[in-house]
Amino acid sequence: MFKITRDAIIIWFRNRFPVDTLARHLKTKQVPQHRHSIWYYFGGLTLFFFIVQFVTGILLMFYYRPTPDHAYESILFIMHEVRFGWVIRSIHSWAANLMIATLFIHLISVFYMQAYRPPRELMWISGVILLGLVLGFGFTGYLLPWDEMAFYATQIGTEIPRSIPVIGESIMILLRGGREIGSATLTRMYALHVVVLPLITLFLVGLHLFLNQYYGVSRPVKVKKKKEPIKFFPNFMLRDIRAWLGAMLVLLSIAMLSPWGLGEEADLLKPAPEGIKPEWYFLPLYQTLKIVPSRIWYFDGEALVNIIFLLGGLLLVALPFIDRKSRNDENNMFIKIIGTIVLIYLIILTIIAYID
Numbered sequence: 001m002f003k004i005t006r007d008a009i010i011i012w013f014r015n016r017f018p019v020d021t022l023a024r025h026l027k028t029k030q031v032p033q034h035r036h037s038i039w040y041y042f043g044g045l046t047l048f049f050f051i052v053q054f055v056t057g058i059l060l061m062f063y064y065r066p067t068p069d070h071a072y073e074s075i076l077f078i079m080h081e082v083r084f085g086w087v088i089r090s091i092h093s094w095a096a097n098l099m100i101a102t103l104f105i106h107l108i109s110v111f112y113m114q115a116y117r118p119p120r121e122l123m124w125i126s127g128v129i130l131l132g133l134v135l136g137f138g139f140t141g142y143l144l145p146w147d148e149m150a151f152y153a154t155q156i157g158t159e160i161p162r163s164i165p166v167i168g169e170s171i172m173i174l175l176r177g178g179r180e181i182g183s184a185t186l187t188r189m190y191a192l193h194v195v196v197l198p199l200i201t202l203f204l205v206g207l208h209l210f211l212n213q214y215y216g217v218s219r220p221v222k223v224k225k226k227k228e229p230i231k232f233f234p235n236f237m238l239r240d241i242r243a244w245l246g247a248m249l250v251l252l253s254i255a256m257l258s259p260w261g262l263g264e265e266a267d268l269l270k271p272a273p274e275g276i277k278p279e280w281y282f283l284p285l286y287q288t289l290k291i292v293p294s295r296i297w298y299f300d301g302e303a304l305v306n307i308i309f310l311l312g313g314l315l316l317v318a319l320p321f322i323d324r325k326s327r328n329d330e331n332n333m334f335i336k337i338i339g340t341i342v343l344i345y346l347i348i349l350t351i352i353a354y355i356d
């Protein structure tokens with residue numbers, strides 16, 4: 001008679017799932033060691049926060065109600081009635097910000113290490129799309145609590161594309177589900193936030209990680225091989241886990257010591273309060289729109305800024321093909337200087353917008 005033993009179960013899985021091939025691959029993968037190795041942790045940290053977002057987001061969905069009549073009330077319920085609801089909400093909001101911060105650091109570090117050079121172009125392109133998706137998560141999630149700040153910031157945010165010639169008005173109506181912000185906007189933002197964006201993001205994160213396993217970790221152009229690389233499994237993986245534990249400690253401390261707040265409920269009849277600002281990661285665009293004159297030569301200033309930011313995004317996607325030097329494994333100082341100027345501009349504008 002067939003007996004179900006521990007060994008029989010293991011053999012059954014081994015014959016149906018390529019455990020051995022995966023284990024062999026993990027054992028052969030190596031991570032280069034050099035003075036910039038610390039930056040290798042930021043992709044993994046972004047992944048950690050992404051997982052946190054996924055889990056806490058599902059927990060919040062159990063209680064959140066996406067209608068203007070119930071949204072605010074359901075957030076109050078989560079914060080005051082649901083056991084540990086306030087912590088889960090606080091973790092979700094703080095981890096969103098920390099994820100965007102680690103994502104920016106990850107992008108900047110792979111930019112300076114020129115890790116986008118062949119054969120990793122698709123890793124870079126999937127990464128830039130992921131950046132857009134993650135910012136999309138931030139934008140769509142902001143309206144969900146339906147408090148004053150969320151309502152008016154979304155009003156300003158959805159107004160921004162309006163100035164783009166020909167398609168601007170349609171983009172605004174598409175985002176709002178009408179001319180004004182209302183119940184249709186909330187339904188759309190919710191559907192985007194919990195279904196559309198997660199599905200595309202999951203697929204792209206999967207692709208990004210698969211390519212990372214396939215090609216391994218790159219060595220920056222200028223760095224010569226001085227130290228021996230370390231094994232990914234178990235050595236680098238254990239270091240990654242240490243970084244994840246550190247990130248968890250920081251996240252839990254901030255989320256508990258500084259719980260995420262909630263403003264007054266949005267009242268469509270009241271005038272917009274003073275000092276409405278978008279989240280910090282949209283501040284460079286917001287501040288540029290603020291300082292630019294309404295007309296520049298023959299052009300509408302706002303439309304011009306939108307188009308320049310869009311072109312900037314496209315140039316970022318195309319970077320592996322623009323940077324011809326990196327294709328020959330050469331250091332490209334020119335691209336790095338341009339990148340540094342753009343970065344300094346974005347940081348300065350964020351600071352100005354913050355203290356303004």
Ligand code: HEM
Nearest residue numbers: 040043044046047107110115123124127128130131217218
């Ligand atoms: C949800 C967002 C993202 C996640 C979860 C993620 C995750 C990761 C992980 C775990 C690695 C391997 C470890 C490392 O080298 O840091 C990696 C590598 C890489 N990522 Fe990302 N990443 C994301 C977004 C981005 C963005 C925005 C870019 C750039 C535009 C990017 C470009 C790359 C490149 C080029 C590599 C290869 C680095 C190398 O081999 O040295 N990623 N990513």
